[in-house]
Amino acid sequence: MNRLTALWRKETLALLRDRHGLAALFVMPTIFILVMTMALHDAFMPGAAIDVGYAIVDLDGSAHSQSLARRLTKTGSFRLADTPGDVEAARQAIRDGRYALALVLPRGFGERLLAPAGADGQATEPLSLLVDPTLNPALQLSFRNQTSAALGTLRADELTRSAGKLFGLPTPTQSAERDWPDEIVSTAVQNDRSIRPPSSVQQNVPAWLVFAMFFVVIPISAILIAERQQGTLQRLAAMGLPFRFVLLGKLLPFFVVNQIQAVSMVAVGIWAVPLFGGEALVMPAGIGLFHCWLVAAAVSLAAVACALLVASLAQTTQQSTIVGGIGNILMAAIGGIMVPKFMMPGAMQTLAEWSPMAWALNGFHTVMLRDGGFSAILPDLLKLLACAALAIAAASWLNRSRAA
Amino acid sequence: MLTLDGVAYRYRAAAAPALQDVSLNIPTGGVYGLLGPNGAGKTTLISILAGLLTAADGQVFLNGKPLAEARAANPRAIALVPQDCAFYPMLTVAENLRFFGGILDLTATGLKGRIDFAVTFARLEQATGKRAEQLSGGLRRRLNLAIGLLGQPQLLLLDEPTVGVDPQSRHFLLDAIAALPTAGTTVLYTSHYMEEVEAICQRVAIIDQGKVLAEGGLGDLLRCDESVAELVLGIELPAELTSRHHATAMGPLTYRLQLSSASALPRLLDDLAAAGCPLHQLNVGRQNLEQVFMRLTSGSLRD
Numbered sequence: 169m170n171r172l173t174a175l176w177r178k179e180t181l182a183l184l185r186d187r188h189g190l191a192a193l194f195v196m197p198t199i200f201i202l203v204m205t206m207a208l209h210d211a212f213m214p215g216a217a218i219d220v221g222y223a224i225v226d227l228d229g230s231a232h233s234q235s236l237a238r239r240l241t242k243t244g245s246f247r248l249a250d251t252p253g254d255v256e257a258a259r260q261a262i263r264d265g266r267y268a269l270a271l272v273l274p275r276g277f278g279e280r281l282l283a284p285a286g287a288d289g290q291a292t293e294p295l296s297l298l299v300d301p302t303l304n305p306a307l308q309l310s311f312r313n314q315t316s317a318a319l320g321t322l323r324a325d326e327l328t329r330s331a332g333k334l335f336g337l338p339t340p341t342q343s344a345e346r347d348w349p350d351e352i353v354s355t356a357v358q359n360d361r362s363i364r365p366p367s368s369v370q371q372n373v374p375a376w377l378v379f380a381m382f383f384v385v386i387p388i389s390a391i392l393i394a395e396r397q398q399g400t401l402q403r404l405a406a407m408g409l410p411f412r413f414v415l416l417g418k419l420l421p422f423f424v425v426n427q428i429q430a431v432s433m434v435a436v437g438i439w440a441v442p443l444f445g446g447e448a449l450v451m452p453a454g455i456g457l458f459h460c461w462l463v464a465a466a467v468s469l470a471a472v473a474c475a476l477l478v479a480s481l482a483q484t485t486q487q488s489t490i491v492g493g494i495g496n497i498l499m500a501a502i503g504g505i506m507v508p509k510f511m512m513p514g515a516m517q518t519l520a521e522w523s524p525m526a527w528a529l530n531g532f533h534t535v536m537l538r539d540g541g542f543s544a545i546l547p548d549l550l551k552l553l554a555c556a557a558l559a560i561a562a563a564s565w566l567n568r569s570r571a572a
Numbered sequence: 573m574l575t576l577d578g579v580a581y582r583y584r585a586a587a588a589p590a591l592q593d594v595s596l597n598i599p600t601g602g603v604y605g606l607l608g609p610n611g612a613g614k615t616t617l618i619s620i621l622a623g624l625l626t627a628a629d630g631q632v633f634l635n636g637k638p639l640a641e642a643r644a645a646n647p648r649a650i651a652l653v654p655q656d657c658a659f660y661p662m663l664t665v666a667e668n669l670r671f672f673g674g675i676l677d678l679t680a681t682g683l684k685g686r687i688d689f690a691v692t693f694a695r696l697e698q699a700t701g702k703r704a705e706q707l708s709g710g711l712r713r714r715l716n717l718a719i720g721l722l723g724q725p726q727l728l729l730l731d732e733p734t735v736g737v738d739p740q741s742r743h744f745l746l747d748a749i750a751a752l753p754t755a756g757t758t759v760l761y762t763s764h765y766m767e768e769v770e771a772i773c774q775r776v777a778i779i780d781q782g783k784v785l786a787e788g789g790l791g792d793l794l795r796c797d798e799s800v801a802e803l804v805l806g807i808e809l810p811a812e813l814t815s816r817h818h819a820t821a822m823g824p825l826t827y828r829l830q831l832s833s834a835s836a837l838p839r840l841l842d843d844l845a846a847a848g849c850p851l852h853q854l855n856v857g858r859q860n861l862e863q864v865f866m867r868l869t870s871g872s873l874r875d
Contacts, residue, residue, distance in 0.1 A: 174674025178660065178667075185662045399658035406622040407675050407723070408647035 171409060175417025182391055183421065189387030193429060197380030198436050201372055205437075205446045208368040220307055221249030221267030225258050230278030232322065239318040240271070246311055258298055268300035269311055281326055295319075369449045373437035374532035375505045378525050380433065381426045381464075382471045382496050388418055389479035389488035397484075401567075411567050415560060419472055426468035430461075452535055459545055463531035466552040470524050473559035480566040499525045527551045573600035573758055574621070574727060579630035580782075581616050590616040591782045594630070598727075598775070603750060603759040605773030605790075607766075607861075609869050613782040614762045618729050621760070622652040634727070648676055648723030655732040657712045658719075661705035665696055665715055668704055669722065676723045686722050693748065694718035710741025717745065721757070728752060730761045734768060746772055766861040770794075776861070778868050785868045793864055798857035801829045801837065806850030813843055831856075 183189060224237045241248050249267040252258045258270035274293035283292060295315070299308055395401045395414075404414060437449025452460060478495065482488035500506050502516070503523030512520065520526045531548035534540035576596045582589040591613045598604045608614045619625040620632065623643055634642035634649060642649055659668045669690060673683040691697055694714040699707060704715060713733060720728055730749065734742045750772040752759050763769055769776060770790065777787040786793055803809075805825045813819065817829045817840060831837055837856060844851055 170674050170677050170679075174671050177674075178663065178671045181667060182660060182662050394661075397656075399654040399656035400660065402619075402622075402624060403652060403654055403658040403672075403719075404675060405624055406650075406652040407672070408623070408643065409675050 179421040200376040222269035223250040225272045228277040232278035233273040268303045270298040272296045377433040378528040385475035385492035388475040392479035467528040469556040470552040473556035476563040477559040480563040574598040575633040602774045605769040605776040606762045608779040651725035653720035666700040690718035802855040804853035
């Protein structure tokens with residue numbers, strides 16, 4: 169116990185005096201959480217306004233074309249930036265970057281409203297959409313869908329009015345312009361109860377916490393490689409200290425560091441994010457909090473074990489920084505930390521299943537977003553613990569074979 | 573104290589063995605010098621004694637017990653002071669000593685006593701609160717040595733302990749190491765500095781290519797034929813004296829002469845004085861360690 173206490177004390181002092189390591193472990197993830205929570209604030213909020221401008225070029229000038237323009241404005245998702253008089257002006261404005269979309273309503277739009285696509289044998293000029301090529305295709309699609317929906321309600325209202333006239337039914341003199349879309353309230357499913365959908369802070373805190381926890385690779389490898397290069401490991405071995413003690417000596421202090429990271433990042437989510445205009449992080453209560461800690465503990469074991477493996481593989485601190493740093497970024501990119509997994513194509517989602525960060529994130533999401541119990545997080549816990557065991561075994565083997 | 577009997581070792585995938593049939597006897601009390609060019613097998617031998625490697629063949633005994641058994645009975649019996657400064661630069665001197673004392677599993681009271689001894693022995697009193705990374709080269713070497721003494725070892729393995737230190741620190745370190753046997757610690761000392769080994773070692777082994785080339789008391793190793801004199805002069809030896817004394821040039825102003833009888837030496841000195849040749853150095857019947865070393869290792873350049 170004397171030996172382990174000495175090792176833990178040494179690791180703690182070494183880490184406390186490594187300002188760069190501390191910055192990588194605590195400052196970097198805090199900044200990531202704040203920046204990404206703000207940047208993705210709207211991405212996780214259904215129906216939120218999109219700061220993309222559009223123009224309507226109304227070449228028809230009819231009551232129907234004006235009605236369509238009003239209906240689109242009322243949706244409020246996209247911002248009406250201009251109503252230029254001709255197509256060329258709209259093209260120039262898109263080239264100048266003043267707005268990204270321009271919907272052109274052709275002449276005869278109102279007259280041909282109930283005879284689209286030449287249903288009556290005469291040609292109908294289609295609506296056209298001018299698009300900035302740098303605009304996200306998903307946003308283009310969203311605007312097209314909103315236009316189609318607005319057009320559909322306009323046609324329905326016009327049809328109702330015409331049919332009423334035809335059959336002598338009482339109809340309002342002007343078609344009612346109902347708000348569109350009809351309000352749809354999103355509800356996230358959590359076990360037996362329902363809550364509001366998770367905000368960006370609920371998504372970002374666990375994601376960047378996982379990323380930060382795996383960054384222990386930088387201080388761990390810096391110390392282990394220095395110990396190897398300076399002959400300290402040899403000296404410790406000559407003093408009869410088994411290598412497993414060296415590994416154990418690093419496991420506990422960095423496990424504690426990971427837990428402090430978890431508490432700090434949660435605190436950032438609860439108290440710091442609201443100061444910057446975001447929503448406060450909501451943590452599970454009761455047994456859910458314990459499950460959350462179980463996930464954090466498993467992630468920590470996997471992270472420290474992976475760091476020890478990288479430190480054993482690398483010959484120099486530069487190598488470990490490159491392998492550890494790039495490895496973490498790759499794991500984060502594949503594992504859904506940087507880009508949420510649901511936004512990835514199918515093949516990438518399958519690949520994500522192989523990233524320990526994906527198991528970690530899934531574990532946190534299961535507890536924090538789905539209110540999952542122990543059995544729900546068990547598969548991810550087992551994967552993380554297996555990863556930790558394999559990495560420790562490989563690190564021990566590498567160090568043993570290097571000594572021979 | 574320490575006996576090596578036919579020890580051999582070969583690294584995995586190495587073409588030649590690092591050690592072959594090495595037999596040595598290192599007596600208790602004293603400083604034992606281990607010399608050899610780079611790649612001779614010194615570090616391998618020290619690694620075996622420190623328990624970092626296991627001899628593939630042969631046996632090592634410490635105080636009559638097989639090495640592994642002796643180390644298991646007393647893990648602090650042998651201490652290694654590596655050539656590198658093997659401690660933590662971000663920790664202070666006191667923190668380093670406390671850490672390594674903890675690794676040696678010293679009890680709290682024992683640890684304090686041993687740290688006090690090590691600090692006093694290595695004269696580190698003024699540096700205990702300094703971080704190791706802020707120490708001068710000499711102080712680092714002293715801390716490296718102090719850590720080696722924490723466990724009060726019976727045998728201390730010193731691997732090039734004076735590399736990169738100033739003359740004052742070297743002098744202090746050599747005096748301190750020479751005093752260790754009186755404190756009950758036998759020293760196995762490896763160095764490339766022949767004058768250091770000559771100054772503090774009582775017995776010496778010279779190894780090369782994994783084999784022991786010579787082993788024995790320092791005086792025995794340095795003794796040589798008394799009919800041969802080696803001179804270093806201030807000017808060139810006149811031709812007449814060269815032929816009269818069968819002199820051979822060994823280097824710039826350095827000559828080896830064959831003395832025909834015991835009375836030839838006074839006559840030679842008279843001849844040199846008469847010829848106005850200043851005599852800077854004269855060796856008769858004893859060579860220095862560097863000469864022995866270069867002769868035994870063929871003087872060829874190593875890696």
